[in-house]
Amino acid sequence: TGGHTTEILRLLSCLSESYSPRHYVFADSDKMSEAKIRSFEQKRAETFSNSQFTLDRIPRSREVRQSWTSSVVTTLYSMLYSLPLTYRLKPDLILCNGPGTCVPVCISALLLGLLGIKRAIIVYVESICRVETLSLSGKILYYFSDYFIVQWPDLKEKYPKSVYLGRIV
Amino acid sequence: FRFKESLAEDLRSADLVISHAGAGSCLETLETGKPLLVVINEKLMDNHQLELAKRLHRGGHVLCCDCSTLVETLQSMDLSTLKPFPPGQPEKFALFLDQVFGFQ
Numbered sequence: 001t002g003g004h005t006t007e008i009l010r011l012l013s014c015l016s017e018s019y020s021p022r023h024y025v026f027a028d029s030d031k032m033s034e035a036k037i038r039s040f041e042q043k044r045a046e047t048f049s050n051s052q053f054t055l056d057r058i059p060r061s062r063e064v065r066q067s068w069t070s071s072v073v074t075t076l077y078s079m080l081y082s083l084p085l086t087y088r089l090k091p092d093l094i095l096c097n098g099p100g101t102c103v104p105v106c107i108s109a110l111l112l113g114l115l116g117i118k119r120a121i122i123v124y125v126e127s128i129c130r131v132e133t134l135s136l137s138g139k140i141l142y143y144f145s146d147y148f149i150v151q152w153p154d155l156k157e158k159y160p161k162s163v164y165l166g167r168i169v
Numbered sequence: 170f171r172f173k174e175s176l177a178e179d180l181r182s183a184d185l186v187i188s189h190a191g192a193g194s195c196l197e198t199l200e201t202g203k204p205l206l207v208v209i210n211e212k213l214m215d216n217h218q219l220e221l222a223k224r225l226h227r228g229g230h231v232l233c234c235d236c237s238t239l240v241e242t243l244q245s246m247d248l249s250t251l252k253p254f255p256p257g258q259p260e261k262f263a264l265f266l267d268q269v270f271g272f273q
Contacts, residue, residue, distance in 0.1 A: 003193045014263035018272050093270075121269065128257070129192040131220040147269065149262070152224070165265055167257035 004099045005033040007127060009040045010169040011095065021052035023089050025082070027060035027101045056089075058082050062100035062136075071100075078104040083111065090118040097125045098137045106141060125149040126162075128169050134159070185248070187239075190222035199230060199254040206232040206246065208239055230254040 005026070012022070022041075026033045034055060045051045061078040062071045078101070086108035094109050096102030106122055113119040124145040126138045131152045134142065142148050148162045156164035173179075180186065180201045187206045188194040198205045207222050226233040229252040234242040267273065 006193065010257070010259050011262050012259075014260045015266065016263070016272065018270070019266070093266075123266070123269070125262070127192075128196065129221045130217065131224045133217055133220065135217070147265075149265075151257075163265070165261045167255075168259050168262040169257045 003129070004097055004127065005030075005036050007125075007169045008095065008097050009036060011097070011125060012040070017048045017050070019093070020048075020050075021054065023054045023056065023091065025056045025058060025085065025101065025105055027099070028057040029060045030057075056085055058085065058101065058104065060101065061104050075100070075104055075107075079108060083108040086112060086120075087117065091120045094120050094122045095125070096122070096137075096141070098127050098130075098135045100137060103137055103140060106144060110144060121146045123147045123149065125168070126151065126155065128152075128167060130155065132158075190218055192218065192221050195221060195225060195231065199225070200256055202253065204232070204248040204251050205230075206234065206242065209233060209235050211235070225254070228252065228254075 012019075024037050037053070037055065041051060041053045058081040059074070059078045061075040066074070082104040086105060090112075091109070094106060096106065102124075109118075109120040109122060122141070122145040124138065124141045124147070126134060126149065128151045130138065130150070132154050134155065138148075142159060142161070148159070149168070150156055150159065150162045150164055151167050151169070153164060156162055176197065180198060180203060183203055185206065186198045186203050187208060188198060190207050190209050195205065195207060207226070209219065209222060211219070222231070222233065225231045229250065232242065232246055232251065
């Protein structure tokens with residue numbers, strides 16, 4: 001959604017073409033991300049002619065301030081979509097930055113890894129808005145990601161296993 | 170207006186920006202280098218939204234006030250005290266990922 005998409009596109013801005021094809025996964029209720037992504041990829045195609053990307057939507061796994069128990073149910077529902085999608089895409093790298101949508105995708109990837117089907121590296125970048133506390137996605141994925149990146153030193157102190165590179169968006 | 174696709178043009182022609190504490194608004198404005206006054210409404214906001222506004226204020230990058238102090242802040246503010254907020258560096262992220270994957 002919105003800010004998350006803007007941030008993730010900035011993260012992608014300096015990546016080489018080794019990180020291709022790019023598969024964007026976002027919530028079905030998200031009306032604005034598709035346009036931002038297409039615009040980004042169009043610009044990118046001007047420099048890298050073989051640039052490839054795809055777009056996929058899955059049901060939104062959680063509304064803002066949705067309760068815990070109902071969030072588990074909606075996340076499981078989203079997994080009905082994210083699991084076959086992740087199985088089909090078999091990504092080498094999953095890059096996410098915090099919207100609820102990333103949780104079912106990452107859980108799917110972890111399952112595929114456990115089943116020996118495909119082991120993806122999960123890199124989570126917490127939003128720049130998070131200065132002192134982690135988002136809910138962050139709190140969950142801190143334990144399940146391979147690399148957990150924070151953008152403010154307070155968070156690095158609180159979460160010692162995280163990586164601090166300074167501000168990167 | 171209610172919603173515009175991009176505020177870039179408005180930001181370019183502004184001398185002062187007064188905004189709520191939404192991260193996107195704050196960061197987009199700071200990138201233009203225009204002075205920013207953030208109006209905080211604690212009743213309406215998520216606690217976590219305040220984190221960024223408070224950090225920016227502590228760093229001297231933005232002015233802060235709440236709805237009741239807006240007018241007096243506008244009258245007494247000194248914009249020259251504001252410090253620039255350097256942009257983020259996504260190239261550091263690219264370097265990090267390249268190291269993870271062994272691309273040099």
